[in-house]
Amino acid sequence: MFDAEYDVVVIGAGHNGLITANYLAKEGLKVAVIERRYEAGGGLCTEELTTPGFKHNLHSYYHVLVDHMPAYKELKLKEYGAEYICPEVQTGLVTSDGKTLTIHTDIEKTLQSISKLSERDAETYKSLHDGYREFYQMIVIPALYTLPAKPSERVGVLEQTEEGLEFLRLDRLSPIEVLNEFFESEELKSVILNELIYPRWIMPDYKGLGSMALLIITGVERKQLCVGGSHQLAHALWRSLMDNGGVVLGCRTVERIIVEDGEARGVLLSTGERIGARKAVISSVDLKQTFFDFMEDGTVDKNLLKKIENFKLDEYSPFTIHLALREPPKLSASVREPSVDESFHLILGSDTTDSLSDKIEKIRRGKIPEEPILYCSVPTLYDRLQAPPNRHTAVIVSPVPYSVNGNAERWDEIKWDYMETCLEYYSEFAPNLKNSIMGKFAFSPLDIERRLINMQKGSPFMGRPTLDQIEYFRPLPELSDFRTPIKRLYLANSSCHPGGGITGGPGYIASRVVLEDIKAGKI
Amino acid sequence: MTLKTKIKALVTAGKTMIGVSGEAFRTLENSFIVDGDVQRTWRLLSDIKKLSELLPVDKCEINLIDDRNANIVVGLKFGIMSLKAGGTIRLLESQELKRMVAEAVLTTGTLKKEVESEGEKPEVSIVVAVEIEPVSEKKTLVKYRMEFNVEAERLKKIYESILDYKFATLHETFVEKFNEALKEV
Ligand SMILES: Cc1cc2nc3c(=O)[nH]c(=O)nc-3n(C[C@H](O)[C@H](O)[C@H](O)COP(=O)(O)OP(=O)(O)OC[C@H]3O[C@@H](n4cnc5c(N)ncnc54)[C@H](O)[C@@H]3O)c2cc1C
Numbered sequence: 001m002f003d004a005e006y007d008v009v010v011i012g013a014g015h016n017g018l019i020t021a022n023y024l025a026k027e028g029l030k031v032a033v034i035e036r037r038y039e040a041g042g043g044l045c046t047e048e049l050t051t052p053g054f055k056h057n058l059h060s061y062y063h064v065l066v067d068h069m070p071a072y073k074e075l076k077l078k079e080y081g082a083e084y085i086c087p088e089v090q091t092g093l094v095t096s097d098g099k100t101l102t103i104h105t106d107i108e109k110t111l112q113s114i115s116k117l118s119e120r121d122a123e124t125y126k127s128l129h130d131g132y133r134e135f136y137q138m139i140v141i142p143a144l145y146t147l148p149a150k151p152s153e154r155v156g157v158l159e160q161t162e163e164g165l166e167f168l169r170l171d172r173l174s175p176i177e178v179l180n181e182f183f184e185s186e187e188l189k190s191v192i193l194n195e196l197i198y199p200r201w202i203m204p205d206y207k208g209l210g211s212m213a214l215l216i217i218t219g220v221e222r223k224q225l226c227v228g229g230s231h232q233l234a235h236a237l238w239r240s241l242m243d244n245g246g247v248v249l250g251c252r253t254v255e256r257i258i259v260e261d262g263e264a265r266g267v268l269l270s271t272g273e274r275i276g277a278r279k280a281v282i283s284s285v286d287l288k289q290t291f292f293d294f295m296e297d298g299t300v301d302k303n304l305l306k307k308i309e310n311f312k313l314d315e316y317s318p319f320t321i322h323l324a325l326r327e328p329p330k331l332s333a334s335v336r337e338p339s340v341d342e343s344f345h346l347i348l349g350s351d352t353t354d355s356l357s358d359k360i361e362k363i364r365r366g367k368i369p370e371e372p373i374l375y376c377s378v379p380t381l382y383d384r385l386q387a388p389p390n391r392h393t394a395v396i397v398s399p400v401p402y403s404v405n406g407n408a409e410r411w412d413e414i415k416w417d418y419m420e421t422c423l424e425y426y427s428e429f430a431p432n433l434k435n436s437i438m439g440k441f442a443f444s445p446l447d448i449e450r451r452l453i454n455m456q457k458g459s460p461f462m463g464r465p466t467l468d469q470i471e472y473f474r475p476l477p478e479l480s481d482f483r484t485p486i487k488r489l490y491l492a493n494s495s496c497h498p499g500g501g502i503t504g505g506p507g508y509i510a511s512r513v514v515l516e517d518i519k520a521g522k523i
Numbered sequence: 524m525t526l527k528t529k530i531k532a533l534v535t536a537g538k539t540m541i542g543v544s545g546e547a548f549r550t551l552e553n554s555f556i557v558d559g560d561v562q563r564t565w566r567l568l569s570d571i572k573k574l575s576e577l578l579p580v581d582k583c584e585i586n587l588i589d590d591r592n593a594n595i596v597v598g599l600k601f602g603i604m605s606l607k608a609g610g611t612i613r614l615l616e617s618q619e620l621k622r623m624v625a626e627a628v629l630t631t632g633t634l635k636k637e638v639e640s641e642g643e644k645p646e647v648s649i650v651v652a653v654e655i656e657p658v659s660e661k662k663t664l665v666k667y668r669m670e671f672n673v674e675a676e677r678l679k680k681i682y683e684s685i686l687d688y689k690f691a692t693l694h695e696t697f698v699e700k701f702n703e704a705l706k707e708v
Contacts, residue, residue: 070680135602137688142680149677153637160633163603512676 002266002276006032009267009277010284011254012454014042017284018237019071019507020492025246027515032275034267036253041234042452043460049322050439053388056322057230058443060502061377061395064221068141069504080236084224087382092343093191094429095351100337101187105222117185124182125217133218141220144498144505148471148480173210176353186352192216193356194347198375198397199501201314201461203360208467223344228385257281257294257489264489279523280514284492285454286462287311287475301485307476312469316363316399317445317458321419324439325392328378329430342381348374348429366401372422374398398422402445402458411444461500462493471497482513488523490514547670548679549686554666555698556658559705564655564663565620567708577704579696595627607632622654631678643675
């Protein structure tokens with residue numbers, strides 16, 4: 001009664017789906033990944049959007065957890081072609097009055113830059129960096145790749161020492177409260193807050209996420225770009241999956257999960273094909289599709305559906321501009337601070353924490369800030385494979401609301417104008433920008449959702465990382481172990497711990513859980 | 524077969540150093556040359572009380588049970604958090620002036636509750652094999668190999684981080700302290 005049958009069917013070939021599939025195939029299971037698009041990768045997408053030869057990363061363009069992601073090492077993804085470069089000038093900020101701040105891989109250089117703004121802040125930064133780095137490196141980051149601990153256990157571990165209690169206090173605050181307590185420089189606070197906004201989707205006022213500000217200071221997560229474009233990571237995952245005996249069935253959309261006697265048995269595709277799963281169906285797509293669209297009425301308990309309905313999506317969506325350039329943008333501020341031109345991730349439009357907060361409030365109300373917040377990068381400064389010789393690409397990300405004044409369709413009317421507004425603003429800092437543009441392309445929140453239907457409402461993180469939706473509460477306590485009330489149906493998506501972004505976390509943990517259930521004879 | 528017996532079987536089957544088991548989730552090997560002859564080096568290595576003072580940890584208490592077994596408590600600090608573990612060390616093999624193998628089985632105190640709530644054992648087993656050979660009259664080569672075995676996913680990840688990011692420093696500190704202590708043997 002099935003057109004094809006596998007041990008495991010994974011829905012969605014984003015990096016999480018591919019990672020889960022890889023680990024299960026490595027254990028000898030027959031695995032198929034069903035992907036709606038013509039290629040695997042999801043948010044690992046590189047395309048020649050503007051002009052042939054110029055490669056643009058439509059979604060993720062840098063990955064901060066490559067050093068820590070178990071899959072990268074264990075699946076030998078470097079050998080499969082996913083090589084990374086770690087830019088020395090990780091982040092730069094230029095204010096409208098020309099002040100600069102740069103964050104480097106070398107802490108001493110970062111401190112030098114901070115001390116130009118405030119000697120006191122540089123000292124505090126160093127003491128926080130040194131004091132917390134090992135804790136984040138050894139304890140916090142590893143926890144991204146294990147099932148989330150219950151809140152009391154987490155607290156229990158830390159409350160045994162005074163320093164632990166102090167950490168718990170800071171954690172209960174919001175990132176901006178923590179930064180206000182430690183620093184005086186508006187530029188420094190702004191950089192750290194923006195690092196949390198993109199690509200972690202953590203807003204400055206999220207209570208209970210104060211410790212995330214410390215994470216940024218420790219520098220244990222480093223921005224790295226995949227040589228040749230982000231899609232190379234998807235390629236590597238795909239190749240390794242094939243070597244392990246798995247397949248990706250592209251151009252196929254899952255419409256239903258076939259549930260019989262309370263157990264997931266396979267999936268029904270939009271083509272009418274029925275694909276069987278002897279052991280497990282794993283959904284690496286969003287909660288709404290998984291529990292509403294894929295399920296027949298009455299399959300899932302109403303109370304659970306209510307809670308899932310309440311699961312909040314991201315507070316902003318990234319509007320993205322891709323440029324093909326004759327030459328890299330040259331910032332006027334680089335006359336005084338040359339290294340700012342090398343910033344892999346440049347923050348503009350965020351001079352003070354107040355102005356940043358004002359803009360965020362506007363976005364929350366569905367308004368587009370008159371003066372944009374921009375995150376700009378020229379990947380080709382570091383990776384020559386992403387453009388023809390002596391040419392460059394740039395990507396500009398601007399946080400915006402998904403619905404403009406309550407109307408998401410509005411993006412189709414205003415996107416080209418908003419692109420020009422952003423370019424105009426960038427040009428104020430880099431006067432050579434406009435004349436150097438050979439091709440441009442804009443990608444709105446609506447386009448995100450159209451391309452990747454799991455990023456509903458242009459929500460790349462697939463769930464706000466607020467206190468009620470992180471760790472043990474992500475997506476819900478009863479789903480936090482990646483199992484669902486439907487036997488043989490598992491989750492491996494960004495709505496699970498540790499969340500969205502290219503972390504490889506949900507996919508990795510899900511594979512452990514499924515293997516554990518197989519070994520225990522539960523499925 | 525429990526974690527412990529698996530490793531013991533493996534050690535007994537050992538050839539030059541511990542046999543490769545394919546079981547240990549991480550194996551580390553390293554060597555260093557010390558300023559002392561083989562006799563002095565051996566004396567220091569086999570004095571477990573003295574050796575425990577040289578371990579690059581924040582806390583190490585050893586209580587000898589007999590000449591092959593001891594109880595141990597160790598603490599390692601990571602900024603604001605300490606990992607504490609306690610258990611036993613057992614000398615499994617000793618060939619005078621040549622080689623010794625010991626196994627430490629430690630129960631983690633700090634994350635015990637978390638690990639147990641996941642139905643796993645909060646235990647780590649570390650088998651250490653040490654071999655020494657003369658380089659010259661006054662210099663000795665010390666080679667060691669450590670096999671780590673951890674069952675719990677949560678602990679495995681933490682140990683991996685420690686080994687990846689801290690092991691080189693721990694090694695250097697140990698060598699430095701060892702050389703210093705050797706002067707007094
Ligand atoms: C503009 C933008 C910029 C970003 N920048 C960064 C960044 O710089 N760094 C970073 O770490 N993260 C970034 N992100 C976030 C990151 O891309 C995502 O969080 C990440 O891709 C999520 O991975 P995933 O595997 O969970 O899901 P996805 O990558 O979304 O993969 C899910 C897959 O499932 C497929 N699918 C969906 N529904 C179905 C169905 N019904 N049937 C079959 N297949 C289906 C989709 O086509 C997709 O391929 C960005 C996102 C966007 C949109």
